[in-house]
Each structure stands twice: as C-alpha cells, then as structure tokens.
Amino acid sequence: MELDLELISFKLCPFVQRSVITLLHKDVPHRITYIDIANPPEWFADVSPFGKVPVMKVNGETVLFESAVIAEFIDEATPGSMQPKDPLVRAKNRAWTEFGSAAFMDMFELTGAKDEKAYKKARQSLIEKLDWFEEIVEGPFFNGAEPALVDFAVAPLFMRLELLNEKCRVYERDEYPKVSAWSDHLMAMPSVRNSVVEEFPQMYRGSVKMRGEYAATLFCD
Ligand SMILES: N[C@@H](CCC(=O)N[C@@H](CS)C(=O)NCC(=O)O)C(=O)O
Known part of the structure; x- marks a missing residue:
C-alpha cells in the first residue's frame, strides 16, 4: 500500500513521539506538521476530535488519532511486525x-x-x-x-x-x-x-x- 502520511505534532509531546519512533524505526516516509498545542491553528479543531496530538492524516483524507492506534496502523501497514504474534x-x-x-x-x-x-x-x-x-x-x-x-x-x-x-x-x-x-x-x-x-x-x-x-x-x- 502506497501511503502518504502527515503527522500533526507538538514538539514536546511524548504521545506524538511514539508515532515518530515507530516511523523512524520502520523507515517509513512521512512529513511532520508542528503546531503549538496551547495555541492551535483553526484547522486543528476540524481534524482532531479530542483536540489532541498526535493526529495522522493518511493519504490526505483519513484522519487517525490516539497514539497507540497510530503506532499499530504504521506497524500493520508496513513490512515486518513490531507486535508479538501471540x-x-x-x-x-x-x-x-x-x-x-x-x-x-x-x-x-x-x-x-x-x-x-x-x-x-x-x-x-x-x-x-x-x-x-x-x-x-x-x-x-x-x-x-x-x-x-x-x-x-x-x-x-x-x-x-x-x-x-x-x-x-x-x-x-x-x-x-x-x-x-x-x-x-x-x-x-x-x-x-x-x-x-x-x-x-x-x-x-x-x-x-x-x-x-x-x-x-x-x-x-
Ligand atoms: N490518549 C492520547 C493522549 C494525547 C495527548 O494527551 N496529547 C496532548 C499533548 S502531549 C494534547 O494534545 N493535549 C491537548 C489537550 O488535552 O487539550 C494519545 O495517546 O494520543
């Protein structure tokens, strides 16, 4: 699956960092858009149901949120599993x-x-x-x-x-x-x-x- 991944990030957020580690470890192409979570841009309310980062936009349309969900998606959509089989x-x-x-x-x-x-x-x-x-x-x-x-x-x-x-x-x-x-x-x-x-x-x-x-x-x- 060819993926276009945009991660909405705040530089200090540990939850976002989980997504970045997974992307880097699996060498998955992506781009990062940084926001200030204390003063988010107007568009953020339309893409983040909880008003939180991380948010991942997949192929410009599907929006994923919750760091554990994003990490599992990255893992499952790319070769080589980082999750136990059992x-x-x-x-x-x-x-x-x-x-x-x-x-x-x-x-x-x-x-x-x-x-x-x-x-x-x-x-x-x-x-x-x-x-x-x-x-x-x-x-x-x-x-x-x-x-x-x-x-x-x-x-x-x-x-x-x-x-x-x-x-x-x-x-x-x-x-x-x-x-x-x-x-x-x-x-x-x-x-x-x-x-x-x-x-x-x-x-x-x-x-x-x-x-x-x-x-x-x-x-x-
Ligand atoms: N359960 C969420 C937690 C994410 C989270 O709390 N992010 C913080 C920044 S580190 C946030 O966006 N806070 C903004 C707010 O709560 O209004 C996840 O795992 O992604």
Whole structure:
C-alpha cells in the first residue's frame, strides 16, 4: 500500500513521539506538521476530535488519532511486525502501553509541580509505576531480546527521566536494574534518539521552568 502520511505534532509531546519512533524505526516516509498545542491553528479543531496530538492524516483524507492506534496502523501497514504474534502477549503489551500513558501523566504532574507536596505526590505515583515495570519487563526490552511497539510507547518517558536525572534524581538507577537497562537500550536506538527535535532538551527544561515553580528549582539552572 502506497501511503502518504502527515503527522500533526507538538514538539514536546511524548504521545506524538511514539508515532515518530515507530516511523523512524520502520523507515517509513512521512512529513511532520508542528503546531503549538496551547495555541492551535483553526484547522486543528476540524481534524482532531479530542483536540489532541498526535493526529495522522493518511493519504490526505483519513484522519487517525490516539497514539497507540497510530503506532499499530504504521506497524500493520508496513513490512515486518513490531507486535508479538501471540494474542495474549499482544494484549498484555497493549495493557502496559496504556500504563505507560499513565506514567506520562505522572511525569507531566511532576514537572509542573508548583510546590513540594505536589512534587512528592507525582513522584510517588511515578515511582510506583517504575516498581511495576521493574517486575514485569523481561529485559532488556519489554518482551525480551527484541523491541516491540510497547517499548517505543514507553521510550519517551525514559528520555525525559534521563534529562531530569542529570540535575536531580527522580529514581535511583541502582534500585531499578531492569528499568535502567531497558532505558539504556532504548536510548541507544537511533530511532529513539532522533525522534525529537534537536532543541528538545532546552525546550523541555524551558517548559519545566514555565509550568513548575517548584520543579524548576530541582531541574533547571
Ligand atoms: N490518549 C492520547 C493522549 C494525547 C495527548 O494527551 N496529547 C496532548 C499533548 S502531549 C494534547 O494534545 N493535549 C491537548 C489537550 O488535552 O487539550 C494519545 O495517546 O494520543
């Protein structure tokens, strides 16, 4: 199937990043249109039913939304599957992809924390998710030796955690050997490293500075 793929993106969005990693990993031609999600263009309301990114326009007409759906479509419409063959394992991967989405929300709360109490609450919730991941991940990737969509779905979390951990540890790597190895394996993949714009680290810190009065004291200069 010849595909014309346009991804509507916001440069800081971890959900969009899932689509980009999948596109890059599978070497799928695409173009990206960036918007400012806080100040979207008028046309965005007509293409995004939830008013959220990512949105993917396929062949100029069909609109897809929801990052997990977009990733599965990219995977299924191109050669070489990035999903487990066993339906039960595939379902389990989908479940943990959703869990990854919840971890993104903890991360968003953590980096937007205006006081210590809000920070501690968000950190606790995130740490509990890392505890679950430490139990469930086979290692080095979620299902074992080979990466799958679920790994791409969680990678944006690790990219942000790495940036934050440089300044102030959100979690201790020694206490999470499997999670740390998973993160390292994902961060070593070109498709993950190249899934954000070059200025991402500065932009990310800038957004923490803007949103999280307390978080900024921990993670920004
Ligand atoms: N469940 C959605 C979540 C997407 C999402 O929350 N995107 C954020 C940006 S990172 C957004 O567009 N927010 C705008 C809003 O909620 O109004 C997915 O997986 O695609």
